[in-house]
């Protein structure tokens with residue numbers, strides 16, 4: 319499976335923690351919400367040293383929308399590179415636009431979009447650069463080799479991280495507008511034996 323396959327449908331949020339004063343408290347919710355990947359480029363936490371690499375991205379930039387600075391529905395799990403590339407610009411919504419098959423990554427790592435808004439977002443973030451295509455091609459090759467020759471390695475490359483956050487233990491100070499989502503969290507799914515080995 320191509321590890322750069324975007325979700326088949328627009329993302330519908332399953333968590334809704336409210337009222338944290340510090341941004342970092344939203345992180346475990348966002349990691350689970352977005353499957354431990356950057357929402358823009360799909361860089362997986364499993365592929366990199368995680369510390370410092372993932373940012374909490376404000377979809378609507380704080381500069382222009384300060385009232386949404388601590389609003390969960392405005393927060394995204396993004397790699398540092400995409401977070402910097404986006405900067406303080408208002409960009410098209412990745413949760414609506416970066417879906418498959420409208421956006422496709424080929425075996426050679428190049429990315430194509432049917433939808434002009436998705437193409438615009440890809441261009442703004444530089445996801446269509448030669449370096450990015452090379453990066454994707456490397457990981458597609460590594461994942462394909464591992465799938466053929468080393469299923470344990472493939473499981474680690476394409477599986478969930480070991481440190482899945484236990485959202486049942488968290489209490490957001492302002493409550494949770496989508497408490498039913500916790501039952502769908504990866505930690506709970508792993509406890510129930512329903513979490514897929516790879517994704």
Ligand SMILES: [Zn+2]
Pocket residue numbers: 356357358359360361396397398399400401
């Ligand atoms: Zn990224």
